Each structure stands twice: as C-alpha cells, then as structure tokens.
Amino acid sequence: MINAIGKVITDVLQAFYQPLWFALLLSFFVMLAYMLAGKRKLKEIIKQFINKLKSDSFYRRLFLLVFFTVMILFQTLLNRNMWINPLSDVIGVWGIYDSNGNFTAEIFENMLLFLPFTLLLFWTFSKKILKKITLFYVLKQSLIISFLFSLGIELCQLLLRVGTFQLSDIFYNTLGGLAGGIFYWLIRRLLKIKNKN
Numbered sequence: 001m002i003n004a005i006g007k008v009i010t011d012v013l014q015a016f017y018q019p020l021w022f023a024l025l026l027s028f029f030v031m032l033a034y035m036l037a038g039k040r041k042l043k044e045i046i047k048q049f050i051n052k053l054k055s056d057s058f059y060r061r062l063f064l065l066v067f068f069t070v071m072i073l074f075q076t077l078l079n080r081n082m083w084i085n086p087l088s089d090v091i092g093v094w095g096i097y098d099s100n101g102n103f104t105a106e107i108f109e110n111m112l113l114f115l116p117f118t119l120l121l122f123w124t125f126s127k128k129i130l131k132k133i134t135l136f137y138v139l140k141q142s143l144i145i146s147f148l149f150s151l152g153i154e155l156c157q158l159l160l161r162v163g164t165f166q167l168s169d170i171f172y173n174t175l176g177g178l179a180g181g182i183f184y185w186l187i188r189r190l191l192k193i194k195n196k197n
Contacts, residue, residue: 022074022078022079025070025073025078033045058124061120061123061124062124064120064124065117065120065121065123065124068116068117068120069117072113072114072117072153073153075113076113076153076157076163077153077156077157077160077162077163080157080162080163081162082161082162083161083162083163083164084161086157086158086161086162086163086164086165087158087164087165088164089164089166090164090165090166090167091166091167091168092106092164092166092167092168092169093106093107093166093168094107094168095107106168106172107168107172110168110169110172110173110176111172111173111175111176111179112176113173113176114146114149114150114173114174114175114176114177114180115176115177115179115180115183116180117146117149117176117177117180118142118145118146118176118177118178118179118180118181118184119180119181119183119184121145121180122138122141122142122180122181122184123184126184129141129145133185133188135182135185138181138182138184138185139178139181139182139185141181142177142178142180142181142182142184143174143177143178143181145177146173146174146176146177146178146180146181147170147174147177149173149177150169150170150173150174150177151170153169153173154166154169154170
C-alpha cells in the first residue's frame, strides 16, 4: 500500500515537474504578448509581426536568434526527463564510441548545437559584442560566450535534475561555439572582400 501511494505521488510530481519549465517560459511569452497587444486585435498583431519581419533585417536576425536559443533550451533543458543522479556520468563521452562500445554522434550533435547559436548571436549583436572584428577577438568572445552558456545549461541540468552534468558537453559545445565564431569571421571577411571589388 505504501509503495503504491509513493508511486502515485512520484508520478503526479513528475507529471507536474516535467512540463513545468516549458509551461513557465511559454506563459511568460504569452502574457508579454497579451500586455503588449492591449486592445488591438490578434489579426492586427500578426500583420504587424509579418510586416516587421519583412521590413526590418535586425528583427529577422533577432527572431532567428531567439528561435534557435529556444530550440537549444528545449533540447537541453525543457524536453528532458528527471534523473535520480545527474552526476552519474560527469566525464561524458570523449570519442565516437560510448563506454559500451556503441557508436554515438553526441560529439557532433553538441558541436552542431552551438555553431549556429554563436554565428546568429554575432550576426545579430556584432556591434554590441564585438568591439573589433579580428580573428583573435572573435575567437575570444566565442570562447567566453559559448563556454558560459554551455556551463549555464549544464548547471541547470544538475540543479533541476534534467539530463546529466557532463564535462564533455561543455567542451564540445564550446568547440561548436568557436566554430560558429570562425564562420562568422570568415563570412565577414568574404563580404568585405566582395564589397571592395
């Protein structure tokens, strides 16, 4: 009887906890939209949003950055089951095979997760983040931003018990962020050369 009650309580708490962070985030944005909308009709708001996307390149870049950031957070924090021990695999996977000898794409997934993030971040806020566009400075900022964002995600996984805290994730996310910075720098260089010709 006590085991059954314990299982019911656990299941109810998990059913509440698992969608909690996504529900809070979505509720925040819905209420923010409601506040900003005021007495305007939904049709007007959607039309204004579409017009803003069409006419304002900064708004398009910002929308892509927010969209991709939410995708990262959904993949790493919001769409995860609770773990009893989030410190069960602190070292993580450092090769293309896991500890059982099975092929894993985890390295590539972690790198690809952060490459577009850094690229979009610099593309959207280059004037605020990058004081100069030298390769060294772009790499330095990429390293700092991607490391801190990845560390924040891993600490949230640890504190919220969703996923596992892994050093390899921090390393490969940061590496992906560096690659995004390099791509940004290369694109800027190519556009600069093209504009000179």
